[in-house]
Structure formats: structure tokens, C-alpha cells
Amino acid sequence: xxxxxxxxxxxxxxxxxxxxxxxxxxxxxxxxxxxxxxxxxxxxxxxxxxxxxxxxxxxxxxxxxxxxxxxxxxxxxxxxxxxxxxxxxxxxxxxxxxxxxxxxxxxxxxxxxxxxxxxxxxxxxxxxxxxxxxxxxxxxxxxxxxxxxxxxxxxxxxxxxxxxxxxxxxxxxxxxxxxxxxxxxxxxxxxxxxxxxxxxxxxxxxxxxxxxxxxxxxxxxxxxxxxxxxxxxxxxxxxxxxxxxxxxxxxxxxxxxxxxxxxxxxxxxxxxxxxxxxxxxxxxxxxxxxxxxxxxxxxxxxxxxxxxxxxxxxxxxxxxxxxxxxxxxxxxxxxxxxxxxxxxxxxxxxxxxxxxxxxxxxxxxxxxxxxxxxxxxxxxxxxxxxxxxxxxxxxxxxxxxxxxxxxxxxxxxxxxxxxxxxxxxxxxxxxxxxxxx
Amino acid sequence: xxxxxxxxxxxxxxxxxxxxxxxxxxxxxxxxxxxxxxxxxxxxxxxxxxxxxxxxxxxxxxxxxxxxxxxxxxxxxxxxxxxxxxxxxxxxxxxxxxxxxxxxxxxxxxxxxxxxxxxxxxxxxxxxxxxxxxxxxxxxxxxxxxxxxxxxxxxxxxxxxxxxxxxxxxxxxxxxxxxxxxxxxxxxxxxxxxxxxxxxxxxxxxxxxxxxxxxxxxxxxxxxxxxxxxxxxxxxxxxxxxxxxxxxxxxxxxxxxxxxxxxxxxxxxxxxxxxxxxxxxxxxxxxxxxxxxxxxxxxxxxxxxxxxxxxxxxxx
Ligand SMILES: Nc1nc2c(ncn2[C@@H]2O[C@H](COP(=O)(O)OP(=O)(O)OP(=O)(O)O)[C@@H](O)[C@H]2O)c(=O)[nH]1
Ligand SMILES: Nc1nc2c(ncn2[C@@H]2O[C@H](COP(=O)(O)OP(=O)(O)OP(=O)(O)O)[C@@H](O)[C@H]2O)c(=O)[nH]1
Ligand SMILES: [Mg+2]
Ligand SMILES: [Mg+2]
Numbered sequence: 001x002x003x004x005x006x007x008x009x010x011x012x013x014x015x016x017x018x019x020x021x022x023x024x025x026x027x028x029x030x031x032x033x034x035x036x037x038x039x040x041x042x043x044x045x046x047x048x049x050x051x052x053x054x055x056x057x058x059x060x061x062x063x064x065x066x067x068x069x070x071x072x073x074x075x076x077x078x079x080x081x082x083x084x085x086x087x088x089x090x091x092x093x094x095x096x097x098x099x100x101x102x103x104x105x106x107x108x109x110x111x112x113x114x115x116x117x118x119x120x121x122x123x124x125x126x127x128x129x130x131x132x133x134x135x136x137x138x139x140x141x142x143x144x145x146x147x148x149x150x151x152x153x154x155x156x157x158x159x160x161x162x163x164x165x166x167x168x169x170x171x172x173x174x175x176x177x178x179x180x181x182x183x184x185x186x187x188x189x190x191x192x193x194x195x196x197x198x199x200x201x202x203x204x205x206x207x208x209x210x211x212x213x214x215x216x217x218x219x220x221x222x223x224x225x226x227x228x229x230x231x232x233x234x235x236x237x238x239x240x241x242x243x244x245x246x247x248x249x250x251x252x253x254x255x256x257x258x259x260x261x262x263x264x265x266x267x268x269x270x271x272x273x274x275x276x277x278x279x280x281x282x283x284x285x286x287x288x289x290x291x292x293x294x295x296x297x298x299x300x301x302x303x304x305x306x307x308x309x310x311x312x313x314x315x316x317x318x319x320x321x322x323x324x325x326x327x328x329x330x331x332x333x334x335x336x337x338x339x340x341x342x343x344x345x346x347x348x349x350x351x352x353x354x355x356x357x358x359x360x361x362x363x364x365x366x367x368x369x370x371x372x373x374x375x376x377x378x379x380x381x382x383x384x385x386x387x388x389x390x391x392x393x394x395x396x397x398x399x400x401x402x403x404x405x406x407x408x409x410x411x412x413x414x415x416x417x418x419x420x421x422x423x424x425x426x427x428x429x430x431x432x433x434x435x436x437x
Numbered sequence: 438x439x440x441x442x443x444x445x446x447x448x449x450x451x452x453x454x455x456x457x458x459x460x461x462x463x464x465x466x467x468x469x470x471x472x473x474x475x476x477x478x479x480x481x482x483x484x485x486x487x488x489x490x491x492x493x494x495x496x497x498x499x500x501x502x503x504x505x506x507x508x509x510x511x512x513x514x515x516x517x518x519x520x521x522x523x524x525x526x527x528x529x530x531x532x533x534x535x536x537x538x539x540x541x542x543x544x545x546x547x548x549x550x551x552x553x554x555x556x557x558x559x560x561x562x563x564x565x566x567x568x569x570x571x572x573x574x575x576x577x578x579x580x581x582x583x584x585x586x587x588x589x590x591x592x593x594x595x596x597x598x599x600x601x602x603x604x605x606x607x608x609x610x611x612x613x614x615x616x617x618x619x620x621x622x623x624x625x626x627x628x629x630x631x632x633x634x635x636x637x638x639x640x641x642x643x644x645x646x647x648x649x650x651x652x653x654x655x656x657x658x659x660x661x662x663x664x665x666x667x668x669x670x671x672x673x674x675x676x677x678x679x680x681x682x683x684x685x686x687x688x689x690x691x692x693x694x695x696x697x698x699x700x701x702x703x704x705x706x707x708x709x710x711x712x713x714x715x716x717x718x719x720x721x722x723x724x725x726x727x728x729x730x731x732x733x734x735x736x737x738x739x740x741x742x743x744x745x746x747x748x749x750x751x752x753x
Contacts, residue, residue, distance in 0.1 A: 036508060042682030045503050107680065108705065108733070109561025138733065140600035145593035152592075192708045219561065223505040223682025225710040246560060249645040251684040274560070274590070 009033055009071040030074055031056050041291045043254030044227040047261040055081055079288055086257060087284030089266030091241065096212045098182035100128075101173060103209055105202055105237060106217035107229060108190030111245035113142065115217055115271055116187040117149035118279035119243075122269075123183050124155070131181035132157045133172030135165040135205065138189035146187050153276055156181065165189070165201065169209045186211070193232030206237045214239040215268065218255060220247045226255035227262050234263045241268035244282070247290075248272040254291050324418065327374045327382035369402055373410055376400040385414055440542060445727070445740035446578055447544050486527040488519070497531075504713035504750050507683050510538070510720040528751055535747035538716055543700055543725040543741065546671050547580070551629040553637045553662055553669035555622075557655060557696050558676035559688055560643030563704035563730055565594065567676055568638050569601025570738035571728065576605055580635035583608040585625025587618040587658060588642035598640050604735055608634060618642065618654065619661040626665045639670070646691035656695045674727065676702045679712035689718045703741070704730030711750045 012030045031052050038048045058077050093102070102119065104112045113136065120130040132150050134157055136142035143159050150157035156179065158172035169186050176184045186209060191198035206214065216230065216239040233239060244256050247270050256267055267282045374382065376399035381388050388396070388411060397404040486493050494515060501511040517534045524530045546552070554571070556564045565588070572582045584602045586609070588594035595611045602609035610628050612621040622639050629637035641658060644651035662670050675698040677685050692698050703712045706729050715726050726741040 039502060039508055040683055042505075042684070045499060107708070109563060109678065111561060139597070141593040141597035144596045145591075148592035192705070194709050219678075219680070221559070221678075221681050221684045223680060223685075223710065223714065224503050225505075225680055225708070228709055229680075246645065248647070249559070249684065250647050250687060251682070255682065 009074050012071070027056065027059060030059070030071075034074075034078055037292060038254060038257075041252035041254035041293065042221075042223050042226070042258075043291065044224050044258035044261075047227065047258045051081070051085070051257075051261070075292075079292060082257065082288035082291060083284050086260055086267070086287050089241075089260075089264065091266045091268050091282050093268060094212050094240070095183075099173065099177050100183045100213070101209050101211040102183065102185045102213045102215060103188070103206060103211040103237070104186060104215055104217055104243075105188050105233060105239065106190060107192065107219070108139075110190065110217045110219045111243075111271055112136075112190065112217045113145050113149070113187050114274065114276075115243050115245060115269075115279065116146065116185045117153060117155070118271065118276050119269070120150075120155045120183075120185055121153045121276050122279050124153075128183045129181045130155055130183040130185060131172070131176035131179070133169055133176070133184060133186045134159045135168045135172070135186050136189040137163060137165055137168070142187075142189065149276065166204050166208045169205055173209060193229045199232065199236050203236050213241070215241055215243050216259070216265075217243045217245060218259060220244050220253040220255065221249065221251040222255040224258075226258045230259040230263050234265070239263075239265060241266050243267070243269045243271060243279075245271040248278070252291050252293060253287065256287060257291055327377055327385055327414065328379075330374055330414070331371075331382070369400075369406065370410055372400040373397075373402055373407055385411065439745050440740040440742040442574055442578060442740055444542070445545055446547065446575075448578065486524065488524055497527075500751060501713065504711035505682055505685075505717075506713035506750075507686070507717040510713075510717040513720060514538070514716075528748070531751050532744060532747040535716055535750060536743040539719045539743040539746070540723070540725050542743065543727045545727060546699070547575075547636055549668055549671055551583075551626070551634050551637050551666070552671040553626055553629070553639065553666060555639050555641070555659060555662060555670040555673045555696065556676060556702075557641050557673065557692055557698070558643060559645050562643065562676040562678040562681075563702075564588075564643065564676045565598050565601065565640050566733065567674075567702050567704060567728065567730055567738065568598065568640050569605055570730070570735060572601065572605035572607040572638060573735045574738060575636055576607065581608070581633070583610060583625060583629045583632065583634045583637045585621055585628075585637060585639040586611045587621040587625070587639050589614055589616045589618050589621060590642040594640070594642065607638075608632060619658045622658045623661050623665055626662055626669065630666070646688050646695075652691065652695040655692075659696050672700065672727075673698050674700055674702050675724070676704055677712075677714065677718070679703050679706045679714075680708060680710040681714050683714065683717070685714035686717050686721060689722050689724055693722060693724065698724060700725050700727035702726075702728040702730065707731045707737070712746070713750055715746075716750070 009030055012026065012033060034055060035048055035052050038051065039045065043051070055074075055078055058081070059074050094100070104116050106112050116132055120132055123130045132146055132155055134143040134146045136146075147157045147159070156176070158175050160168045160171045162168060165188065172186070173184050186205070188202065188205060189198070191202065193199065214237050216233050218226065218229070222229070242256070242259055242265060244253060244267050247253060260266065267287070270280050270282050272278045272280060373396060376396045377388070381392065381396075393404055393407050393411075397407045400407075486497070498511055498515060501514060502508070506514070514531070514534050518524060518530060521530060547554075556568055558564050568584060572584060575582050582605070584598055584607050586595040586598045588598070589612050595614070599609050599611060608628070610621065610625040612624070618641060625637050625639055639658070639662070641655060642651075644655065646652060659670065659673070673696050675689060675692050677688065681688070689698065689701070701715060701718060701724055703715050703726050706712055718724050719726070726743075726746070729739050729741050729746070731737045731739060
């Protein structure tokens, strides 16, 4: 609905109805838009290149050429390709003869310690008996941190006073096993992939621990370097999968695609908050949408299409894109939402909004009150909200049985919404990157 | 010549840094990167950059994109280079344009006594570590320093900062887990005044810029500091991880709005990431970089030097 890439592709490819086929030049322009969108999402440069080459091949195929809506077709292709690339490989953790050892590794601050604790909690919910081992001997208070987290969720944490992490993990695994724990999660110090000494140390830890699973913990905000990071860690410790962290933010997370593309290793888990229950299994489809900046846009479009008449929706979208959002639009949106089911679920699908709504409780009654206010406006006021001065506010408040503060709040909210729409409609200034400048 | 601490702090105290120490970091950086990365300047110089050749321009753009400079700032840099006509030494010309985008050499405004530095940023970027290192440098430059642990959320955040305070011989104000961070900030400023310290540095919990309740909490911390001491906080530093991609821009934008950031500390530049997002931040928001983090040790903090940075960005 607000997806800038599909808008742009629509603009580039959409006006071809009737012409019958796409020429090279137009396809190139469309590929350029895709390239820009992926770079904006932090997908590594080289990965973008090869990915787009693949999309281009499919896009010049029969389906698109014949299609009346080539723009949409291409979006679909990009989305499908991304999903299948992200989705290949086994995203489950492996469990062998107990204890199952899980080694966590990654750059400084990526989220290893927090994720270790979260994973322990998640696995306990699955009926396992996990333990944690504090093998980060570098960072000040790292052991403290893990112990405090362990205490919060009542998971045992093993530690040992030594300078050598290899000793710690050997001891920790042994002790946990003796105590009857069947999963042992090893938290290690953050390290740079170019730090030879520490990378060797990590390899030694891996050799000593013989982990069943090695997980690379990767910050979803990582930029172009994700490729080098992943390659180096892979060379040294051959990780089996990736945990993508801090996805509760608004980073598009293109690094995930980069890592998958260069190592072939799947994302196994995603971390979506600082709280210890905020670790989830991975859905490639969602990730593809996110990288493309689409939210779960496809689902949303489907739902919306089912719920409202096409022309009504189109008119509204056009106005929204132009940054106008009258109270009439509000009412149509409201109607649309009502037809779509529980509002919380629907709002979550909107790009950029979903994550912010995580902790917000949407009160459906509140919406009914808002509707009452809007219905107390004259048609003219609904169309041109700036007309609503002090005395009109009072009238509307009385008419709707709400306070004047409530009316004011709604007016402010509408203004903010309009501003937001304007920003979304504008998209990013384009440069001449790659290809035509 | 690289920028010195005395220049950053606007004074003449503290240990004299040798040229080797000043130059040290980027030299080391280049060494460590040597083999694994393709050097832009090497690549371009070897083939002799030809302004008439579209492919050469493309390679230039690629190199900047690979350094996380982002599309808009890259496009602007290329536009400026094109406008120059004669490019001479491309590496140098590019470094000049990037340095120009990064703005005038920054200083830390720590005239007032006490001065307050508020440190903010998303999770795990290096706030606490940077504070420890900065305290050390300030101490070397004859400032007495107090650290305030207003991260009352993350497990062992207080313990971590306290260890840094001990390492840097700084005074320390802590608080119980879960305490109101604004109250801790207040106490820290209060204690710095009462105990006659020169600088108070306030650590805050990492938070994502999209979490509006936490951003509001941060704005409140700032307001409390403002009301406690006129002119404070004198500096509000946003700590950005050099490995960050384009999301860094949004971080800078929203932290800027919530906490009136005065400068960026760019950390983890000892890795292979170039930190090009700082260029995008300077270009789009005009926010200067003031400090760079180059390791996990007590001495691994440097004043930001635009020219050095720009050269490292476009070389291997
Ligand atoms: N918002 C958010 N914060 C997270 C997430 N995962 C971790 N964090 C936070 O990120 C910061 C760093 O997390 P840690 O678990 O300490 O990271 P680490 O990789 O162990 O760090 P080092 O041991 O220093 O290398 C902390 O503030 C965490 O609370 C997440 O999914 N979302
Ligand atoms: N290599 C390197 N590591 C760094 C640098 N600065 C910080 N770190 C490491 O990054 C990790 C996170 O640093 P912290 O100082 O705990 O980060 P923070 O921003 O305070 O984290 P939260 O409070 O959890 O949000 C630690 O392991 C630090 O040692 C740097 O310049 N270079
Ligand atoms: Mg850790
Ligand atoms: Mg911290």
C-alpha cells in the first residue's frame, strides 16, 4: 500500500498496458530501482548485483512480457526470489545425543549474551533442560550479566575462574551434564572477524566444545561489512545458522540476505526485543517483505482488496500518497478496517508500523469514540479539517458526547498522520547510482 | 597531521602525543585490512581514473557504497567531483570532498564546571565502553571526572560502568536496578557539583530509536539534567557503531530529535567497517563526528580527524 519499491516499479513498468511488451531499456530502469531499494536495505553490493541478475532473467521471461501489470509482476518475482533464497536450508536447531551444545559467536555488542539467555528460555518451553556457560572473559561484567539473566529465568549458569575460555567451556559442559542438563549454551566474548588472535581462540573453543550447533549472532542493523564478517566467522567456526537480532527496530535487515548469499547458512532465530521472551523462529516470507520495505504488504493488499471496492480504495490511496488525509478518508479506512477483522492484526501488517505497535494495546472502543467524533462533523469539515475552529470544536464535542480535549487530540493525530503520509509518499531522493548516472 | 586531544578539548594540558601515536591508528587499520579488502585508491589508481569513462565512475560509486556511505551521499560526492573538472589525484580529491562534507574540526565543549556529557544510542554500540575511555582521556588532561550509571535496565550495566570508572580513576554514582534513570542523572550532576568535579558523564541504556516510550524517557533524562544545571548537558554524544548500515541515519535523526545530540562517537573502527554512515549523517543532518573508538582498551579512543577518516574510507 505504501511500498515505495512497488510504486516505483509501477511507475516504470506500469504504463505499458496495451503496448504488449517491455523493451530492454524499461527493464533496465526497473532493475535499477530494485538495486537501489536493496542497497538502501543494506544488502551487500556484490550480493545485489548477482541477485538482480537473477531477477532480470526471470523478468524478461514470458510471464512479465505478457502481463498487463508488469510492475506488479516484477515485485512478485523479486519477492519470490528473496523468499526462496532466504528460506532454503534447515532453520531448525539440531539435537543429538545429550548434551546438545550450542555455541554463540559474533561481533561485539551484537546480542550474544542476551540471546543465549533467551534461547535457554525458549528451549525450556520446548521441554529441554538448558544450562548457560559464561565463557566471555573479556568484557567487563560479562559474567555478571549472564548470571543476572540466568537468575531472572532460573537457568543455571556455569563459570570458572581462569583466563582461558577453553577451560571454561570444558568445565561448563561437564558440570552441566553431570547436573543432568541436556542443552548447554555457550556465551562467548564479542570479537572482530579480523582479530587473528581472538578468532583463533574461538576456533579452539569450538574444537574443545564440539558443539551440535554453532550460531552466528548478527545485528540486523549491520551494513555492507556483513559479508566479510560472515565469511570470516564461517571460515573459522563453520557456523550452522544465524540469529538475527534487534529486529524490533526499523532496520530493513538486508545483511541477513548478504550472509545467506555468501555462506548458504539459514537464519534460525530472530530476536525482537530486550525482554527474555522476545526470541522467535524465522519466517523467510516476512523477512523478504521487510527487506523490500513492504511490511507484510502482500497479505495486506489481499485483505484490503477483499474488503473494499477497488475504486474507493484507489481514490483513497492516491490521496494518501499525495499526503492528504481527510476525515472522509478516515471513515473509509475505518470501514475497511472493520471489514478486515481485528484491528491490531491489520495494523501490524503496515510497513514500519508493525513493530512500533508491539506493546501498544489498541482499544476498539476508543475507535468507536473517534468515529463518533468524526460523524459529528459536517461533510465539509470532514473534507477540509483546517476549517475546524474553536466554536466548531465545541459543537463537535457536544454532538459526539466527547470532551473538547478528545476532539483536539484527534485533530492533532490527523495532522501527524498527514505528515507521515507525505513523507512516505515522497520516498528517497534518487541518485544516479550504478548504471546511468 | 591527525587531530590531538588538546585540540579537541581546546587546551594545552595532558601528555604530549608523539606523531607516531597520532598517526598510529589509521596506519594500523590499513595494515590489518591489507589483504582482505580491495583498496579503492589502489584499484582506481592502477587503472588510472578516467573522468570520461563511465565505468570508472561506477567503480568509484561502488567503493563508496561498499563503505556504507549510502546512495544519496554517494551521489552527492560524485556530483561534486564531476563539478571539479580536473580531478588530479582522485584519492586526494575524494578525501577532500568527504572531509568537506564532514564539516569543520569539532571540539568538545567542556568549559563549564562541572560540564555534563550525556551519552545515548541504540543497543550495544559501545556507549559504556566509550565513556570509560573518554573518562581516561579527560583524566589524562587534568579533569576530574564522575560517571553516572543511568542505565538501570540492562543486566550488569552498572557493574560494567563501575569497572570502567575504577580503570579510569573516575568517581562513580550508581543506582539500583530498575531505578528511575532521570533520578540517577540528577544525582550524578548533583554529586559532580558537590564534589567539585570538572566533568560528569552520564551513561544511558541502549534503546532503539523506534521505541517511543524509551525515547520519551531519554528526553526526560535530558530535561532533568537541564533543569538541574544551567547550560547542561554541554555535550550529548550519539554512539554509532561503524558497522551500522543505512539505519544509522534514522538513529541520528530520531535521537537528535529526542535528545538534541551535539555530536557522534563512531565506535569499532578497528574492525573492517569503514563507518561511511557517518558521512551520510553529516551530509543529511549536519551532525559532526567528535570521537572514534578503535578498540576495547582504555586508550582506544581518538579525536575524530575528517581527513584521516576520509582517506581510510577510500583506501584499503
Ligand atoms: N532492542 C533490542 N535490543 C537487543 C536485542 N538483543 C540484544 N539487545 C540489546 O543489545 C545490547 C547488547 O546485547 P548483549 O547481549 O550484551 O550483546 P553481546 O553480543 O553479548 O555483547 P558483547 O558480549 O559485548 O560482545 C544490550 O543492550 C541488549 O539488551 C534485540 O533483539 N532487540
Ligand atoms: N573492537 C571494538 N569493540 C568495542 C569498541 N567500543 C565498544 N566495544 C565493545 O562493544 C561491546 C558493547 O559495548 P558497550 O560499551 O557495552 O555498549 P553499550 O552501547 O553500552 O551497550 P548497551 O548499554 O547494552 O546498549 C563490548 O564488548 C565492547 O567491548 C571499539 O571501539 N572497538
Ligand atoms: Mg556478551
Ligand atoms: Mg551500556
